[in-house]
Amino acid sequence: xxxxxxxxxxxxxxxxxxxxxxxxxxxxxxxxxxxxxxxxxxxxxxxxxxxxxxxxxxxxxxxxxxxxxxxxxxxxxxxxxxxxxxxxxxxxxxxxxxxxxxxxxxxxxxxxxxxxxxxxxxxxxxxxxxxxxxxxxxxxxxxxxxxxxxxxxxxxxxxxxxxxxxxxxxxxxxxxxxxxxxxxxxxxxxxxxxxxxxxxxxxxxxxxxxxxxxxxxxxxxxxxxxxxxxxxxxxxxxxxxxxxxxxxxxxxxxxxxxxxxxxxxxxxxxxxxxxxxxxxxxxxxxxxxxxxxxxxxxxxxxxxxxxxxxxxxxxxxxxxxxxxxxxxxxxxxxxxxxxxxxxxxxxxxxxxxxxxxxxxxxxxxxxxxxxxxxxxxxxxxxxxxxxxxxxxxxxxxxxxxxxxxxxxxxxxxxxxxxxxxxxxxxxxxxxxxxxx
Amino acid sequence: xxxxxxxxxxxxxxxxxxxxxxxxxxxxxxxxxxxxxxxxxxxxxxxxxxxxxxxxxxxxxxxxxxxxxxxxxxxxxxxxxxxxxxxxxxxxxxxxxxxxxxxxxxxxxxxxxxxxxxxxxxxxxxxxxxxxxxxxxxxxxxxxxxxxxxxxxxxxxxxxxxxxxxxxxxxxxxxxxxxxxxxxxxxxxxxxxxxxxxxxxxxxxxxxxxxxxxxxxxxxxxxxxxxxxxxxxxxxxxxxxxxxxxxxxxxxxxxxxxxxxxxxxxxxxxxxxxx
Numbered sequence: 001x002x003x004x005x006x007x008x009x010x011x012x013x014x015x016x017x018x019x020x021x022x023x024x025x026x027x028x029x030x031x032x033x034x035x036x037x038x039x040x041x042x043x044x045x046x047x048x049x050x051x052x053x054x055x056x057x058x059x060x061x062x063x064x065x066x067x068x069x070x071x072x073x074x075x076x077x078x079x080x081x082x083x084x085x086x087x088x089x090x091x092x093x094x095x096x097x098x099x100x101x102x103x104x105x106x107x108x109x110x111x112x113x114x115x116x117x118x119x120x121x122x123x124x125x126x127x128x129x130x131x132x133x134x135x136x137x138x139x140x141x142x143x144x145x146x147x148x149x150x151x152x153x154x155x156x157x158x159x160x161x162x163x164x165x166x167x168x169x170x171x172x173x174x175x176x177x178x179x180x181x182x183x184x185x186x187x188x189x190x191x192x193x194x195x196x197x198x199x200x201x202x203x204x205x206x207x208x209x210x211x212x213x214x215x216x217x218x219x220x221x222x223x224x225x226x227x228x229x230x231x232x233x234x235x236x237x238x239x240x241x242x243x244x245x246x247x248x249x250x251x252x253x254x255x256x257x258x259x260x261x262x263x264x265x266x267x268x269x270x271x272x273x274x275x276x277x278x279x280x281x282x283x284x285x286x287x288x289x290x291x292x293x294x295x296x297x298x299x300x301x302x303x304x305x306x307x308x309x310x311x312x313x314x315x316x317x318x319x320x321x322x323x324x325x326x327x328x329x330x331x332x333x334x335x336x337x338x339x340x341x342x343x344x345x346x347x348x349x350x351x352x353x354x355x356x357x358x359x360x361x362x363x364x365x366x367x368x369x370x371x372x373x374x375x376x377x378x379x380x381x382x383x384x385x386x387x388x389x390x391x392x393x394x395x396x397x398x399x400x401x402x403x404x405x406x407x408x409x410x411x412x413x414x415x416x417x418x419x420x421x422x423x424x425x426x427x428x429x430x431x432x433x434x435x436x
Numbered sequence: 437x438x439x440x441x442x443x444x445x446x447x448x449x450x451x452x453x454x455x456x457x458x459x460x461x462x463x464x465x466x467x468x469x470x471x472x473x474x475x476x477x478x479x480x481x482x483x484x485x486x487x488x489x490x491x492x493x494x495x496x497x498x499x500x501x502x503x504x505x506x507x508x509x510x511x512x513x514x515x516x517x518x519x520x521x522x523x524x525x526x527x528x529x530x531x532x533x534x535x536x537x538x539x540x541x542x543x544x545x546x547x548x549x550x551x552x553x554x555x556x557x558x559x560x561x562x563x564x565x566x567x568x569x570x571x572x573x574x575x576x577x578x579x580x581x582x583x584x585x586x587x588x589x590x591x592x593x594x595x596x597x598x599x600x601x602x603x604x605x606x607x608x609x610x611x612x613x614x615x616x617x618x619x620x621x622x623x624x625x626x627x628x629x630x631x632x633x634x635x636x637x638x639x640x641x642x643x644x645x646x647x648x649x650x651x652x653x654x655x656x657x658x659x660x661x662x663x664x665x666x667x668x669x670x671x672x673x674x675x676x677x678x679x680x681x682x683x684x685x686x687x688x689x690x691x692x693x694x695x696x697x698x699x700x701x702x703x704x705x706x707x708x709x710x711x
Contacts (some may be wrong), residue, residue: 034585044546046503046580048607048632050614190509191499200509203502208633210609307546308500310581320522321551322499 030341035224035311038347041340043223045310049203052210057225059130064232069129076121077236080154081111085237087244087401092371100254100394102387105241105269108377108407112147115237115265115405116218120147122233124155127214134209135159137216138202140167140195140261141331141379142174143406144218149183151216159183162201164194167331174410192325195335199309219262220339223310227339234268241401242272249399255390257282258403259382260353261297261332263339265405270351280352282390283342284382286328287355293318297326299338300346300353308336313343329358329414330378332406356385362418364388365408377406378414443599444575447539448624451490452660452681461677462490463708464662466543466686469496469528470520471511472694477528483698485536487705490682491662493578494532496525496544503545503580503605505636507687522548523555526572533573541603542569543578550589562591566598576601576624584617592621603627608649612656619657625682626657629665636687639666643675650679670708683708 035041035057043053063069077083086106094102107115127135135152137159139145145161152159161183168175168187178185191197199222206215220230238256245253256273258266260283273279288296293316296302303314308323316324316336328334345351356364361378364385368374376384383402391400408415416424430436455462467480484492497512497520504512526542533540552565569577577600582591584604595602601624606615609632618626628650630641646663653661663676664684673683685708693701 039588042586043583044581044586045583046607047583047605047614047618048609048629050583051609051611054611190506191513196500200500200502204505204634207503210632305550307550307581309502315547317547317551319551319553321547322516323547 030344031224031228035228037227037341037344040305040312040343041224041227042312043310044307044312045203045223046207048207048210049223052206053223053225055130060126060225060229063126063129069125073122073125076125077118081117081121082109083236084240084244085109087241087248089248090368090372093368094391096367096371097388097391099391099396100398100400101396102391103245103248103253103399103401104372104374104404105237105401107237107265107403107405108380112143112150113407113409114143114147114377115234115268115403116144116147117150118236118268119218119230119233119264120144120151120216123214123216123229124151124157126229127157127216128155130214132214133157133212135214135216136162136202136205136209137218138162138195138198139174139218140164140198140334141410142167142171142178143332143410145178145183145185146174146181148216148218149178149181152183153181160205161185162188162198162205164188164192164198166193167195167198170413171331171410173413196309196323196337203309219264220267220341221262221309221311221313221337227311227341230264231267231271231341234264235271237265237268237403238270238272241269245399245401251399252276252279253401254394254398255280255282255400256403257284257383257387257390257400259284259330259333259379259405260338260342261286261330261335261379262337263342265379265403267339267341269401269403270345274345274350281345281350282386283351283353284386285353285355286326286330286333286382287357287360288327288329289358294325295327296355297328297333297335298355299336301355303336303338305343311337311340313340314338329361329418330382332377332379333382354386356382358418360385360388362415365415374404375408376404377408378411380404380406381408444533444539444570444573445599445601445624447537447575448491448601451539452625455490455681460710461673461680462682463488463673463705464491464493464664464682464684465489465689465705466493466495466684468508468511468515468690469494469525470515470518471497471690472514473518474520474524476693478532479698480693480701481532481536483702484705485538487702488709489538489705491539491541493541493543493684493686494525494529496522496542496548498545498548500547501545503634505634505687507636507690511690522552526568529574530572539575540573541576541578542574546579546582549577549579549582549591562589562594566594566600570598570600574600576603578603578605578627580605584621592623596623601625605629606653607632608645615653615656619659622657622659625660625662626653627684628653628661628663628680630663630667631665633665635665637666638668641666641672641675647679670710673708674710
C-alpha cells in the first residue's frame with residue numbers, strides 16, 4: 001500500500017487487502033451467536049419454530065465452510081445465473097451529471113433479472129444438503145418468488161409462494177411466470193394483503209410443516225439466522241465490485257449506493273466495504289409520495305424500534321405497536337421493516353440513509369434509459385435517483401458505485417401506468433378484449 | 437407447588453389448587469379484546485365466569501399475529517378495524533378483575549409489550565407494560581414470541597417483579613435443552629401446544645405423542661401444564677385429563693359465540709366441562 005491508497009498512479013497498490021470468501025467469514029464480528037447486531041436482530045419466534053431455526057443455523061454454519069458446497073454454489077453462480085455480473089462505467093450518465101464517475105453494478109443481468117437469485121441459489125443448495133423436500137417463500141413484488149420458483153425447478157423441489165392479494169393483483173406477470181415455473185402461488189387475504197402478510201403466512205405454513213420444509217426467506221431480515229445467511233450469500237456482489245473496480249481504477253470507490261427495502265441488495269454490496277471507513281455507504285429508502293403515514297416506506301423517518309416477524313429492528317408502526325401500511329411505486333421496497341444489520345449500521349452512522357420520491361424515481365429510470373440504454377428496476381431506480389443528486393456535488397475523480405439490483409422489464413405496467421401512456425393503455429384494452 | 441410470587445399471580449396458583457382438589461380437568465378460555473365488538477367483551481367474560489371456566493386469556497390484538505391461525509388472525513384484524521386500543525383493553529381487564537375472582541392473563545405479541553407506554557408517559561417497554569398489566573389485576577402474560585434466550589429484554593424477571601407469571605408456550609417438537617431453558621424462567625404453568633402449526637384447526641390429537649411430551653414437560657419444568665390448539669370437544673378434554681391440569685379452548689369458542697351468541701357459548705362451555 002502506498003501512503004495514498006487512492007492514488008490513480010498506483011493502480012495495483014490501491015486496494016490490496018484480502019477479499020474474504022464465504023469460507024472466511026468466521027472472523028466477521030456480527031452477528032453474535034443468538035443473531036444480534038447490537039440491540040437489533042435476534043430470534044423472536046414462537047417456540048415451535050425455534051428447533052427449525054437452530055437446525056438451520058447449525059446446517060448453514062457447517063455447509064458454508066465446506067469446499068464442495070462452495071464449489072457447487074460457485075458453479076451455479078457462474079453457469080446458471082451468469083456471475084460475475086458486469087461493473088459498467090456509465091460514461092454518458094456521468095458526463096451529463098457533470099460530477100463523479102458513476103459505475104453500475106449490473107445485477108439485473110443475472111438469471112431472473114435481479115439479485116434475488118444469489119440468495120435463492122445458495123439457500124436451495126442448502127435445502128438440498130439438509131435433505132428438505134419442499135420450498136416455501138414469501139414475495140412482495142414477486143422477484144424473490146420468481147427466484148425461488150426458479151431454483152425450486154432447478155433443484156426439483158415443489159415450491160409454494162405466499163403473496164399478498166394486493167401484490168398478486170398488481171404483479172400479474174410475475175405470478176404468471178412463477179406458475180409456469182411450476183410453483184404454487186397462494187394469495188394471502190389477511191392484514192394489509194401485502195409483503196408482511198405474505199411473510200406471516202409463510203411462517204405459519206412452516207409451523208405446520210417444519211420437518212420437511214425449507215423456508216427460503218427473501219431478504220436480509222426475519223429471525224436469526226436469515227439476516228446472516230442472506231447477507232453472506234449476497235456479499236458476492238460487493239466482492240465482485242471491489243475486484244472489478246480495482247481492475248478499472250486501481251482503488252476503492254468513494255461512495256456505494258443501494259436501495260433498501262428489506263435490505264438484501266444493499267447489505268450484499270455494502271458488506272465488503274463495511275470495514276473500510278473511507279468508502280461512504282448510502283442506503284436509499286422508498287420516499288413514496290410524501291411524509292404522512294401510509295405514503296412512504298421510510299423506516300428511519302416514521303419508524304421506531306420494534307419486534308415483528310421474528311426480529312428486532314426499525315418498523316413503521318403506530319403508537320401502540322401495530323404495523324402500519326406503506327407505499328412505494330416499487331413493490332419491492334414497499335415494506336414496513338428493515339433488516340436488523342441496517343438498523344445497527346444506521347445507529348452507528350456507518351451507513352447513511354436517505355430516500356427518493358416516486359416522481360424522482362421515474363425521472364431516474366428515464367434518464368438512465370436515455371443516456372445508457374439500460375432499463376433499471378423501480379427499486380434500483382431509487383438508488384439512481386439519489387446518485388443524480390449526489391454526483392454533481394462531487395469532483396470528476398471521485399467514484400460512485402450504484403447497485404442496479406434489478407432490471408426494469410417487470411415494471412412495464414407500473415411505469416406505463418405512472419406515465420399514463422395512452423398507447424399502452426389502448427394495447428391493454430385491445431388485449432383484454434381479444435382484439436389483437 | 438409453592439407460589440414464588442406475591443401479587444395477582446396467586447390467583448393462578450389458587451385456580452390450580454381448586455382444579456387439583458376437584459379431580460376434574462380445568463378449562464382456560466380466550467377472548468380477543470375488541471372482537472366481535474368492544475361491547476361484547478364483558479358479556480363474553482361474564483358468560484365464561486358463570487359457566488365456570490378456571491382461567492381466561494384476554495388477547496390484545498396485534499396486526500401481525502404470527503402464532504395464530506386464520507380464525508384468530510382475522511378476529512384480531514376485525515378488532516383493530518373496530519378501533520380496539522391496547523390501553524382500553526388493559527382498562528377493560530382492570531374492570532373485570534375487580535368484578536370477578538377468575539385469574540385473567542394477557543395474551544399478545546412481543547411488539548405490543550415492547551411498544552407500550554402508559555398514558556402521558558414517554559417511556560416504552562416491557563417494564564411499562566408489566567406494571568400496567570399488574571395494576572389491571574392480571575395474573576400472567578402469554579407472549580408466544582419472546583423466547584427465553586432473549587435475555588436482554590429481562591422479560592421473565594420484570595414479569596415476576598410485577599407479580600405476574602410469565603407463561604411460556606412450548607410445542608411437541610421442543611428439544612431437551614430448550615425445554616430446560618424454558619423451565620428455568622417459566623412460572624405458574626406451561627402452555628403446551630397439542631401439535632405444531634397455528635391455532636384453530638380441527639385435527640385429531642395424537643395422544644401417544646402428546647402424553648409423552650406432557651410428561652416430559654412436567655418432569656423438566658416442574659409446573660402444571662395447560663394444553664391448547666385443536667381442543668374443541670369434551671372427549672378431548674377427558675383424554676387430556678390424565679396428562680394435563682388444564683385444557684385451553686380458544687378458536688372453537690370464538691366461533692361458537694359468533695354463531696350462537698352468549699347462550700350457545702354457555703352451553704358449549706358446560707359441555708366441555710362435562711356438565
